[in-house]
Amino acid sequence: MNRRTLPRLAALATTLTILTTGCGDLMDNPYNHTDDEIAEAAALLPTLPSLEDTEQQITETVVQIADAATALAPELQWEWRRDRTQSGCGGAFAKTDGLEIRLQMYVSLTPISDADWPRILQAARDIAAPLGITQLTVRVDKPGDHDVVLTSEDGTRIAFGSNVRAVISAQTGCRLPAERADPTP
Incomplete structure (x- = not known):
């Protein structure tokens, strides 16, 4: 040596x-959680919609956002890319039976123009709001490059951006699959 x-x-x-x-x-360390935090996370899961219902709601919301974007900027044409993935949850939910799904990305090879971005972003926020997806984090906002994340308190996320192309991606928060959510024996 x-x-x-x-x-x-x-x-x-x-x-x-x-x-x-x-x-x-x-x-x-944010990855270490007390038994009380884990128990609180496990108790919350049965009060939320099932994993399957949440995935359906989020998929419909992503499509509605894309449709609204195309209505404002007809040059945007969307297609699904990348495989949908399912994984265990993180944080205090990591030791629960919960799962989360990362949806396919909805992609337009044509980016959103800077002139159209504010109206399309507002439309996306309006469409996501009824699901409680109201918290906005702006990661990038400069000419030709926009990247935001809309989140809910229950962990659902929709990322939306435009640079070389426009992309909408989403993931459910931690949820119980329907077969695990039924409390009856």
Whole structure:
């Protein structure tokens, strides 16, 4: 080993020790949750719509946003890209029976013009609002490059942007599949 390798190995060993021991709690690690937080997350899941119902609602909302965008800018033509994926949940929901779905991306190879962006973004917000998807995070907003995320308090997200092309993507929040949501034995 040379003199440069030893300090790097020591730093790596220290990092691994912190990540694999209880030290993460001391550092307010967002991936460590108390039993109470996990129990609260598990108790919330049966009060939410099923995974399947949420996926259907979000898919319909994405299509409505695309249709509204095309009504305002007819050059936008949308197609589904990428496979839909399903995975376990994160955070306090990671130790529950919940799952989440990342929908296919809805893509227009034609980007949204800067002139049309404000009206299309407002239409998207209006369409998403009845589902409680009202929190707006602007990641980028400059000429020719727009990227926003609309979220709900229950974890549902719709990302919407335009650069080289226009893209709408969405994911359900953590939900119980219908067969797990039925509390009857």
